[in-house]
Amino acid sequence: MTVQAPPAPTVRAETPGLWERANKATLAMAGVTVALFAVFGIASDNFLTFDNMSNLATQVAITLIVAVAMTFVITTGQIDLSVGSTVAFVAVLTAEMLQAGWDSSLVIVAALLAGLFWGGVNGYLSAYHRIPPFIVTLATMSVIRGLAQLWTEGFSVPIDARLYVAKIGRAEFLGFSALAWIALGTVVIGAVLLAKTRFGNYVNGIGSQEESVRRAGVNTNRIKMVALMLTGLAAGVAGLLTAARLGSGSANSAQAFELTVIAAVVLGGTDLFGGRGTMTGTVIGALITGMIANGLTLLGVSPFLTPIVTGLVLLAAIWLNLRGHGIAELGAHLLGRGRGRDRAKEPA
Template identity: 75%
Template sequence: MVGVTVLLFAMLGLASPDFLTFANLSNLATQIAPIVIVGVAMTFVITSGQIDLSVGSTIAFVAAISAELLVAGLDSSLVIVLGVLAGAGWGLVNGWLAAYNNIPPFIVTLATMSIIRGVALLRTEGFSVPIDNRLLLAQIGSTDVLGFSIAAWLALVVAVIGAILLNHTRFGQYVTGIGSNEESVRRAGVNTRRVKMFALVLTGAMAGLAGLLIAARLGSGSANSAEAFELTVIAAVVLGGTNLFGGRGTIVGTVIGAVITGAIANGLTLLGMSPFLTPIITGCVLILAIWLNLRGRDIAQLTGHLLGRRE
């Protein structure tokens, strides 16, 4: 995937002189920040053998409700905390229904995807809620540090913490083990239900954070934001090498997958192509990623066999 990323950047750089400029790369980092933040958490969910389709709706809910709270006069610091907690709350609902009531996560999050966005739409009646640019949350969306947005730096911090958590903690080992063989992990004395629920809570919390960052960048909160966001996140995670059926996950791969999906959308915009091509290409990339995910071992064995014969 690193090779694919380099090749993609080279092709887009040749096609559009503006693509490899610092200004555009900084803009690209800001664009993919929410994908990275939610993708890191989604890596834990998919590695544990689950899925979360409600992240886009959670982002929209937090963005819209946070903007309303700011209009009502609440302090930005409190709204930020409440936004993350609201996302975690929806994740807790998903986790409780999936882990403790044995409802497949696909069905649970498919249902809550509709419910969460529906609540946000009902509350705001579909209108965007503006955020005063003098407030702290709005300033977070417009402030740069060393040429990169605060959202980009937060995405980097989340990715580093996620990598440590997945690769160097018991929780990460439990998540990987549950995805590989949940019964064996349960018999070893691990509360697998709690681990699976916490993975979904983590995804909800990160979706809440992403919702705050998107609202801050746009200067408003909308219940219509982050449409099909879950498709992009899942594409990034699976493209990065996380096994769609659990048991293997990689945070670095997720970041690379986010860069690839973001670069495609960014490059199409710079080339003046229709923005409606983006979801089509993202869907095609997701299919290709799943195919490679399923056939990767066979391809690797075939390549090794051919190289062995040449030697």
């Protein structure tokens, strides 16, 4: 007599829900953003006015432009500390060229190429000479700003307000500055690149499993270099817009700017160890850093307190990123250790 075994029960694979798939850090920071809007809106009658929202968008714009590019860098597991110095250098270059009588269109091209050049230097030394990007950009941070200071001897270089570049800093559309619209366009381009292109997939893959991506035939060195070139290009745009907005170029501008940018990216939920980037989170992080500065100013708090608060916010963001990791692991990551198996040479 044959005994037929009962059929095995069918097990359905559960599809992760929206909450499981969501970036918890980004959702948390979105809540913080709403809370800050509420707190500053109650504490100051001027905070939620249209004029102040337009002003806030302008204040956040330059940070956001560079933060979008920094999202790619941090997602690949790298970091760029030289963006503030690059902004200052390009601002000085812009002002000096305009003062020397160069056409505005050529000045804009030169500003972008200068930013791209410094990003290329960082990327080449880091990706192809195996020098950790933390070390490379720490060195170029000093070199780039030093060159700007040597060039100007510490003086600001004024820009004629009648010139086209200067007018960009004052231009408005629908009540918002040209800077804000440029930042919005940068966010859209960055979001598409990160989420919808092969380059974005490689960026995420390199940050989490660089060796696997390399074995799949991807030139990971090139991708990492391009990521750092993007931050250089973005810093070039930011330097040009900084000079246009302030009406001058100064070697002392954008001090500690890199900390604000990194804080915006990490606050938004991009993993400091790489492998997970979020452009939505970067926008939220930039808004938080901008709102803190804007809200404290409206409340009459000393402007010298703003960098202290920004530093504490960055510290809190790093602490959140370190959950499940250790300080030693973060140090090893920044110094390029702990990825020895990913160091195999690959084609140029």
